[in-house]
Amino acid sequence: MADEIVVRVFDIVGGPLCVSADDGQTVHDKIAPLLRDNRKVVVSFERVETLISAFLNAAIGQLYGEFTEERIRELLSVRDMTSEDLTMLKRVVDNAKVYFKNRKQFDQAWKEEVGDEE
């Protein structure tokens, strides 16, 4: 079995635009099972032209809800990203770490908005 598995975002999304949370979820759903299996994963952004935070939140940020920072650091890496997209990913990852430390519980019902006044 290969030492590491390359997840090619362009191939999973089907094109160069990584601009939806739904597509990010699809990529996440490829990565997460591999991490659960303790496999090393390299996420390649080769041929990706447009990348937004909503996509990265779903694809990678979401992993911090299931895996520890140490596990992700040990098993996950990225390649073929521009400097600007790396900076965006760093921001997403740092934000995700805080998000999962502070977030409300899954099953907490949203409070109802009371009244329409201001």
Place this chain on the structure above:
Amino acid sequence: MIHYLPTIHSQREGFERLASLAADAEKLRADRLEVDFSKCGFFDANMAASLAALLARIADNLNAVEIVKVPSPIERVLRKNGFLLAYGYSAVDDVNQTTLPFQRIQLSDKGRFADYLKQNLKGKGIPRMTDGLGKVFKQSIFEVFQNAVIHSDSRLGIFVCGQFYPQIQRLDLTIADAGVGIRTNVRRYLGTNVSSTEAIRWALQGGNTTKTGSQPGGVGLKFLKDFVALNKGKVHLASRLGFYEYCDGKETFEKLSADFIGTVVNLEINTGDTQAYRLSSEVSPEDIF
């Protein structure tokens, strides 16, 4: 009911005047609304998206909506960008290719937005932005659109329209929805009755998000603000009774006098911006996680 629409520019007053239309027609059911443009001296073409979002809600209440007495110059522009076609007007060819056409995109069909941008941003008289600007600009508008997809819960869809002004090298793009508005989401999340402007202020803070599920958030609007600041452009945001403007490094939060039911983001982009948008310091892939 007849509503006389005044001049509408992409600024607080313009959003407020559109919100007044919504307020006027709020209780109309299975009736008829005539939007009379005879008192409208000017209508920023991109604001068709904002108007369409409000009219969609009025029509959803089973009202017939007609648009009448549109002054010729305004009628021409709104036929060129396609907004008036749904009201029985015929199309006018966009000879100068300066419009980003009006489009209504259902949440279930959100992939169409990428096609819309691909068809309408490049060529067609809208001059090619520098590579750096073009990339960051596209990211920003996709971020705004995704915000609407994720947060608006807009059963009536998302409305897009833009206009390019070659003489002043400015591109205005408006993305509007007829959804729940920022206030509702933030109130539900925080469990307090914050005002619309306070809700917008909260939502614009980096790291703040009303998402509570497995996907984090709170990065997109900050990215947009950073881009607009560098570009020396503007961003306007109107949602329910709140209005926000970012311009020349200054942020303004104001209360609207009428309820803009939904959310609209308007971007004014300086297309003559020649900055490289390349970062001076780089993050190494090894430092990401």
